Amino acid sequence: MDNAKLVATMRTLALEAGDEIMRIYNGPDFEVKTKSDESPVTEADEAADALISAGLRETFPDVALVTEEQAASHAETASTFLIVDPLDGTKEFVHRRGDFTVNIAYVVDGLPVLGIVYAPAKDRLFYTQADGSSVEETGPFSKAEIGETRPISVSNPNNSSLLVVASKSHRNQATDDYISKYAVEDMKSAGSSLKFCLVATGEADIYPRLGRTMEWDTAAGHAVLKGAGGDVIRFDDHTPLTYGKDTFANPFFIAYSPGVELKAR
Incomplete structure (x- = not known):
């Protein structure tokens, strides 16, 4: 796998999916359907899924793809695969609370090694770079050019607070x-x-x-x-x-x- 190409592709697809999600989010009322597991799904979930899965399959046709909104993909048994939640937090989307994300990841031998999380309503974009280190990119975001990024790191926690x-x-x-x-x-x-x-x-x-x-x-x-x-x-x-x-x-x-x-x- 060309990690740099994959990261660039995931970033572009996440931003494009985010644009489509926000178009629906900011528009008039949208239909909310119920899936077989009783979870909600909207046209934004389906539109983002179609966009992301088409882009990944075109660019990486030999890599297995698992996506929430395509039940047939849930029979996949590969240990290395791409995995997508095109709209994570559908309940937050439906109630227009803003805490929803676009999730795309690459799993190798059972462990997620590359990933992107885009929260379009909050203008926050997090992803791993080709070497596996993580950054947050600050907006406004452009599909044509990567903006300013900053390395991110976990806290040194105080266990008493x-x-x-x-x-x-x-x-x-x-x-x-x-x-x-x-x-x-x-x-x-x-x-x-x-x-x-x-x-x-x-x-x-x-x-x-x-x-x-x-x-x-x-x-x-x-x-x-x-x-x-x-x-x-x-x-x-x-x-x-x-x-x-x-x-x-x-x-x-x-x-x-x-x-x-x-x-x-």
Whole structure:
């Protein structure tokens, strides 16, 4: 794989998908349908998916592609593949809360090594560079030319006053019970894969997720966090969170800065 070409392609496709998403987001009311798993889907999800998947298949025809909105791709069994959530945080999109992202990642032998997370309503763009290190690009964004970027890095946390981020739409009692094991200075909520990026930039120290997620929800944010010096582990046994699992369903997990003294479940 030509990593530089892949990063450039992912960035361009994410920006193009973001433009399409925002066109629909800022327009009149849009239809919200319900998928078989009871999750919502909109024309923005479908338009962004069509754009991204066509671009990836054209440029990298020999690389397996898994995308949330194409059920046939969920039968993919390759250990190295591209994985896409064209609109992560559809509930945030539907309620026009802004915390939604475009996620594209490249998984090699079960681990996400390159990824991009674009939050078009918040003008925040995070991605791994060809060498795997992570940056945040500042807008305004141009598909023709990369703007100013800054390296991002996880915090050096103070375990007596941690900064915690948790899900905005999927918070539950189990999560609150686990967070209560820590000395927390500040608690914030965020939607979609932005939570990984807040840990990657040091705006939060830890993000525990004790709820259902799929690999397309997490792979891009996981890659960005790894490139910023962070890690994502399973909640049950603290082993690495891996990709290419049956049905692409994740176990509960913890995304964190390595300086955090993790508590037992």
